[in-house]
Amino acid sequence: MEKEKLKALKDDPVLFSRLILKFYPFDYQDRILEDESDRLIAICGRQVGKSTCSAIKLLRFAVTNPKTTSIVVSATLRQSMETFNKVLGFINSSILRNSVKRMTRTQIIFKNNSRIVCLPSGRYGSTLRGLTVHFAVIDEASFIYDEVIANAIFPMLTTTKGKIWMLTTPWDRDHITYRCFNSKDWSVYHFPSSKNPLIKEEFLDEQRQLIGEERYRLEYLAEFVDDSRSYFPMTLLRPCIDECLEESRLGGEYFAGYDPGGKESLAALVVIERLKDHLYTLYFRGVKDIPYTQFTVEIADLHKKFRFKSLAIDMTGLGNPIVEHARELDLPVDGFNLTQKFREELLSNLRILFEQRKVSLPQDTQFLGSLNCIEYERTRTGGYHFSHRQECLRIL
Ligand SMILES: Nc1ncnc2c1ncn2[C@@H]1O[C@H](COP(=O)(O)OP(=O)(O)OP(=O)(O)O)[C@@H](O)[C@H]1O
Ligand SMILES: [Mg+2]
CATH class of the missing domain: 3.30.420.240 (Nucleotidyltransferase; domain 5)
Structure with a gap:
């Protein structure tokens, strides 16, 4: 019976989150967490819970797949650490802390010899070269140069046939995020900020006033921008x-x-x-x-x-x-x-x-x-x- 319970926990990401992490995802987050696709893109508004979902997924992947390497990468280390710190937070407040072999500010190694590494892509992707990866989460992919994603991130997954997840607020259409968003080969999600029940309508109205319609549509409605006439696209x-x-x-x-x-x-x-x-x-x-x-x-x-x-x-x-x-x-x-x-x-x-x-x-x-x-x-x-x-x- 115990074994069956453990198996259910292993097979069910939402149960994993609720029972192990004591975190209750919203319905729309359940859908993402339950998605086992190798290629997943979620175009979301601010504060939808992108980084939180990524953290849960990374953790579950690492503890249920021994000897694997997962990375969380953003254009800057500051951004990738936002997600990585959520991973650390979940570990420190759950029984998973007993599964950790070593932990630093940017890397966790589990007793099952899996690890999660937090990295910046930098301008040229040079920090990423040389790694072989089973699961890559790109947080705020809209800010990473196309070529870095194509020439530095994807190649890391070739030999492992690894998974790649991109969770991001959108920007322009001349970018890999827009192409993936429109591709049949990717599992695609689109969530405006209003999906998150913690975000009140009054807050959204206030933001609309404060930051202007254009940025509001980008950041909170998660709409791509047409910047084809921009002097600085x-x-x-x-x-x-x-x-x-x-x-x-x-x-x-x-x-x-x-x-x-x-x-x-x-x-x-x-x-x-x-x-x-x-x-x-x-x-x-x-x-x-x-x-x-x-x-x-x-x-x-x-x-x-x-x-x-x-x-x-x-x-x-x-x-x-x-x-x-x-x-x-x-x-x-x-x-x-x-x-x-x-x-x-x-x-x-x-x-x-x-x-x-x-x-x-x-x-x-x-x-x-x-x-x-x-x-x-x-x-x-x-x-x-x-x-x-x-x-x-x-x-x-
Ligand atoms: N299921 C949930 N239950 C309670 N709080 C949640 C849930 N999901 C997300 N949150 C909270 O909502 C806030 C936003 O979450 P998170 O930082 O993951 O969103 P994000 O989309 O990455 O935001 P940003 O656009 O700022 O990067 C956080 O305070 C987080 O704790
Ligand atoms: Mg985030």
Whole structure:
């Protein structure tokens, strides 16, 4: 009888979650957990429970399949650790802690000689090469460069005929996630954030107001974006996504850019470290409805830490008093007006830097979204006219 119970536990992932982990998945999570497909993609809104589902699946796979290697991988280590920490949390609060042989911040080895490893894909997938894997979970696959998934992640599974799961908020259509989402060979799920009963309608309404319709549709309705008219499409930005350390790297020079925004737009600050000919984004903050004096004081505090070589301030519109205030606070201000011509120059230089991959960008939807939503049209005189994308196109 005991044996039968154990077998039922082994065969039933939902029972495994409830009895062993003391975690009760929602119905839609049951469906994913019960899915044994080798190729699974779940396009979901924020906070649907992607990482939690991945953690349960990884754990169950490792404890029921001896001598296997599973990985959880994201563009950055910070992101893959979100899921890995959920795995650790489940282990530490359940009887599974007795099944662990060794555990570090990024690897668990079980007594059955299975292991779960947490990795960043990095920009080139170099951290992944050399591993042979039975089960790969790609958390937030939308942020990983297509070629890294195709040339570094899939090959790890060839000899083992391993499983691959991608759970992610969506982005553009020119990406492997969109192709898998539309493929008959993949087990496909689509869950907007409202699926999670813990997320209240009022919260969603508030988010819609706060982050705008476009980002809301991407992040909470889980709709793919049409970025074919973007000046900075995701195919261009994605290979630049990298760990954003918020700390000095190797002693380069620091620069900051401050856009005070306006009634409708965000106020934004970006801090960059320039080291040789590479630019690292160290810090980004975008806020709405904050008094400029408060933001400038915050920037002065950051200046104490970074010692900016210069702080570029967009004075177009309301900039003058802000520049004066920043000067009073001893900030190394470089005020400028964003004329049509200057904007064109600025954006085209930036695009070249992205093409040459001389910039590291954070895995941050707000940051990437503010670049990705810039659209362009050729004018009759041969220049560019820039605008912002208003709405994501529906595909569902
Ligand atoms: N079945 C459940 N019962 C109770 N809480 C749950 C359940 N599933 C998920 N949660 C909770 O919902 C929240 C979101 O879960 P999780 O972090 O797994 O979602 P996510 O989709 O990965 O989110 P993000 O978009 O931020 O990456 C967490 O606080 C998690 O504990
Ligand atoms: Mg997550």
